[in-house]
Amino acid sequence: MAMLAEILASRGITATTPDALVFVVARTAAGFTELNFRDLKHTTGTALLDEGVNIKIAQARLGHANPRTTLAVYAQATAEADREAANRLGERFRPKAGRTSRSSTR
Numbered sequence: 001m002a003m004l005a006e007i008l009a010s011r012g013i014t015a016t017t018p019d020a021l022v023f024v025v026a027r028t029a030a031g032f033t034e035l036n037f038r039d040l041k042h043t044t045g046t047a048l049l050d051e052g053v054n055i056k057i058a059q060a061r062l063g064h065a066n067p068r069t070t071l072a073v074y075a076q077a078t079a080e081a082d083r084e085a086a087n088r089l090g091e092r093f094r095p096k097a098g099r100t101s102r103s104s105t106r
Contacts (some may be wrong), residue, residue, distance in 0.1 A: 045074035050081070
């Protein structure tokens with residue numbers, strides 16, 4: 001939270017300015033009273049990478065100096081992503097209809 005406070009302070013936003021209250025009002029209205037700003041950032045970072053957004057774009061949106069930070073914190077192996085990777089590899093190496101593999105033509 002200290003890092004967020006520093007960033008907001010550098011932009012002239014403190015706990016007493018109206019802009020700082022927008023998040024609190026919005027989360028309360030949405031029924032997420034326990035949600036904090038860090039939760040929101042983590043969800044955003046994970047969603048960006050899960051949706052296949054370019055790592056440099058995600059890095060910039062999250063305010064990271066290095067894409068390694070973005071990957072280390074937000075790139076998560078999921079069963080769905082693992083299944084998609086397996087499917088993509090299968091499609092790449094599976095013989096196409098009407099074609100035979102090289103080993104069967106020798």
